[in-house]
Amino acid sequence: MDAITGSRIIADRYWRREVRTGPVRFADVIISPALPISVAEGVLLVRLPLPFALDHINVYLLDEGDGWTLVDCGLDTPEAREAWDRVLTHPLLQGRPLHRIVVTHHHPDHVGLAGWLSARFGIPVAMTAGEFAVAGRYADPARDVVAERCPFWHEHGLPATLAPELLERMPRYSRQVHALPARVDGVDTSAPITLGGRHWRPVVGRGHSPEHLSLVDDEGKLVLGGDQVLPKITPNIAVWPGGDSNPLRSYFETLPAFAELSDDALLLPSHRQPLRGIATRVDEIRAHHEDRLNAVIQACGTPVTCYELLPVLFGRPMRHAELGFALGEGVAHLNFLEGEGLVVSSLGEDGRRRFVRM
Numbered sequence: 001m002d003a004i005t006g007s008r009i010i011a012d013r014y015w016r017r018e019v020r021t022g023p024v025r026f027a028d029v030i031i032s033p034a035l036p037i038s039v040a041e042g043v044l045l046v047r048l049p050l051p052f053a054l055d056h057i058n059v060y061l062l063d064e065g066d067g068w069t070l071v072d073c074g075l076d077t078p079e080a081r082e083a084w085d086r087v088l089t090h091p092l093l094q095g096r097p098l099h100r101i102v103v104t105h106h107h108p109d110h111v112g113l114a115g116w117l118s119a120r121f122g123i124p125v126a127m128t129a130g131e132f133a134v135a136g137r138y139a140d141p142a143r144d145v146v147a148e149r150c151p152f153w154h155e156h157g158l159p160a161t162l163a164p165e166l167l168e169r170m171p172r173y174s175r176q177v178h179a180l181p182a183r184v185d186g187v188d189t190s191a192p193i194t195l196g197g198r199h200w201r202p203v204v205g206r207g208h209s210p211e212h213l214s215l216v217d218d219e220g221k222l223v224l225g226g227d228q229v230l231p232k233i234t235p236n237i238a239v240w241p242g243g244d245s246n247p248l249r250s251y252f253e254t255l256p257a258f259a260e261l262s263d264d265a266l267l268l269p270s271h272r273q274p275l276r277g278i279a280t281r282v283d284e285i286r287a288h289h290e291d292r293l294n295a296v297i298q299a300c301g302t303p304v305t306c307y308e309l310l311p312v313l314f315g316r317p318m319r320h321a322e323l324g325f326a327l328g329e330g331v332a333h334l335n336f337l338e339g340e341g342l343v344v345s346s347l348g349e350d351g352r353r354r355f356v357r358m
């Protein structure tokens, strides 16, 4: 089977490629760290700093009249806490307090300061049950979830000489996430949620995280997208031991809910800038993964480990923590192809799993 055939099978099963008319149109806003801007009536975007290559996250404040609902919180760093001190006194907030916090998913840049803000203002935090479960597992002081990944890295070809460095460099959840409050409210994703004077329809995304919450307002004009659909970058879709073994399939299965949205809706994403043209952006993300899947199929002519495939997937050497994310993402692509019957894997006597084209 050649790669083109593989591409067609994948495309037919998971999406119907449609021809879109317009390009993605980015909202004409200048976004500075810790300076709230109004992006829609009653909606403020706040950019907070991150100490990574991706150097920021956008969080959103929804106007409740006598206060604000916050969607996502930022990573727990001194810089982000300092940014919050400036944001909370900004004139656009009119001196009104935070009322509650809604978190889209468990990743540290989204949930990191939820516990800190909740304790500071005595306000409730809500997230989906699936996300809270993973946050609890990662934050468990009795476990080292990074060390638990070592057998997975070995199986997928990480050279023994690189394992200690990766173990040391992978970020530890509890250093980036303030302790969550003892009580976190669940989000009922089957019913509309009223926030900031609007009724929002919850849209659950999978693949990037287990039960990621996005919110679409009932007029279909505003989308609080979280990380599920992002401009210019694709959300990390990776296998983590103990989690979804086929997250790329889960991601593809939950993308149609975004592809159905009007291209005139304003996507308010967690990174980069707001945009219109969500369905177009979904097509671009699908095409990106399709290209990568085809490249992987091509490279699986002889049995290879995931580690050996990383140059094909990423086009450059991966180091430090990046390598841990890349291995997870590589295995996500390989497991997807194996699930589709396009590659098959076997575990060698050396404990390494190798994949080969069917």
Ligand SMILES: [Zn+2]
Pocket (backbone or CB within 6 Å): 105, 107, 208, 209, 227
């Ligand atoms: Zn995320």
